[in-house]
Amino acid sequence: MFKLLLKKELIELAQIYYMDNKNNKKRNPVSIALYVFLFLIAYISMFVSFMATAHSLGSILFGSDNVWLYFAINALMAVAVGVVASVFSSYHSLYLAKDNDLLLSMPIKPVDILMARMSKVYLLSFVFTAMAFLPSLVYYYYSVGFDLYLLICGVAALLFLSLLVATLTFFFAYLLALLTRKTKANSFITVFFSLVLIFLYYLFYYRLNTMMNSLLLNVENISDFVSFALFLFYWLAEACLGNLLYLLLFVAFIVLLFFVCCLIMKKNYVRIMTASSATTNKKVDISKSRVSAVQTALLKKEFKRFTSSATYMLNNGFGLVMSIVMAVMLIIKKDLLLSAVDTVIYTDASYASLIPVLLFSMVCLMVSTNPISAPSISLEGKTFWLLKSLPVDMKDVLKAKERFCVLMNLGPMMFLLISAMTIFKIDIIVKIEMIIDTILYIYFMADLGLIMNVLMPNFTWTNEVVIIKQSLAVGIVLLGGMAMATLFTVFAYLLRYDISVNIYLLLVLLVLLIIRVIFAYLLNNVFNKKLEKIA
């Protein structure tokens, strides 16, 4: 039975390449080849970047007494990458698979279902771990040389390091499933969990350079610390260098960890898998109902839609969190930034005039990463009949979606802009222009998203990820917004001797204002009618 289930899981995994999620049809051979090609390009790019890191570490550690530290640090990186990359697919595969009820209704042992799904997750973990750890092995063999025995040790280390990554993702997935089962705020927990993981991942990479420098100065102390506190990575590193005893210790420890994890998960696997979201039996007090105007009701609806989906929040609202983080970082690292800017201005004084435009473009880039309105019409999906049957003007529907996108962006972006403006000495008129330009740009992005979505709607999706991550409307708005933000800087650079920043920002304001008027006219008179006709 396990083999059959495993085959099914592997077919599902392979479907990513040969099935089109948008229409559930088989891709044509050219499309499959293109998809595989793109995957390989992305994978090889990451592989090369990890190879560069391995080279940097190798140049410090090869030839020293602490070569093992080279493998230990690379393994730590691989674990970080592997866990971040596969924890959510692990959660979805283990607990939220669509065939849960179907499989449980068949004469199949739940443990077989669990093991088959774990095998799939292991395979995914292996792909990500190999991407980050294999370069370190290849670079070591290339620089120091190798024999068959060393190669076998390396492959075994990689296989069991992948099992460690998989076990950690099983554990996190279990934790996430337990938490979301007990609460109604599932999407917020998922977003919080994701942000913590992403934060830790970036913190690790942000500190990598500092770590390497201190490693260079303090190899002995660091190696003592790692071998003691992170003994598992010491064992793995020694295993990569051909130490059989440490390889066996490492394998035994990982297998034990995996076994314990299986025992814990197996215990209440079916209960968690079949549990629906936490429900409340609390009586609703109907007298507490509030009356809202149509626009407010539609706006509230948009807010509920956005906050109900972790995928929507993470993919189309990540920039909101990042802009707040960036604003805080700008204030904290103010002196560092000012000295860097001074150095640049020292080489060419004309660059000083570019600062306000650069700050404005930076905020625009952040706005571009939040295309909240771009999938919002398609996300109505099967419920679109409601808006069409209710006495609500499509103009109001579009206005509510626009307002929601603007309101979500306004606070964080103004915080970022004002934080950036306080660092530099900027003329008050220019500051006002920057604020108005930013507001107009936020409107531009919201309107562009709506227009693109009305032109390319998709109401027949079965998985919202297709709309949020893979729709053409979102792609165009995201890249178009980024391109526009970049163009603001490019034009400012080209025109820096011809017009003052004051005039330049005024021109930007005029352009954005004209676009705003055109877009508002189109949304109120053309695209509302187009939306009404969509069945």
Next chain:
Amino acid sequence: MLEINDLCKNYGSKKAVDHLSLKIEKGEICAFIGHNGAGKTTTLKAVAGILAFEKGDIKIDGISIKDDPLTCKKKIAYIPDNPDLYDYMSGIQYLNFVADIFNISLKERQEKISRYSELFEIKNELGQLIVAYSHGMKQKLAIVSALLHDPQLLLMDEPFVGLDPMASFKLKELMKEACNKGCAIFFSTHVLDVAEKICDRVAIIKEGKLIKSGTMEEVKGDESLETAFLELE
């Protein structure tokens, strides 16, 4: 109350509704009968203003849905066969949303939500997210939301599917009550016994064409509605 004149709706080359004309007066209950794919849902969706159509006109209380859709929709309530509602809202949030769209006063909505949710036994579930509702509960919620603004024309697509016997009974009673108040009801069904018991009129559609319509007696004569329907098929 409802006047459909020469309605035509195509899906590509397929004629879903073919020159259909029908009239329903205030206070009448009209059953819409036909085999699967005959064009019942398409007609109902066109009347509800969800689907645009190529030819013909639909008038609600004398107002064309093409000319003034918003005024027409204020007089209508539509309940689809498979009520896909906003899963991310709780039952009470959904009802308040619908009430807001119809601009229903606080007192009136509280009174109606309380009455209908109690009647359909979903009052205790109104705090739950709709995603946790069963098909039947969603159907009940859709019915409650449809009744909030006292519609003048109630359009229902297979309203009894998924309802428990008690809820079906209560819906039938409510339909009669609404009719007595002057509401017109136009609903599709495959349950011919129910149609025969509660309807004043019946319309039979086949391959997009209305093949027979009239009062119940005119259509079925001395036979049962089921026999009359099968003879026409």
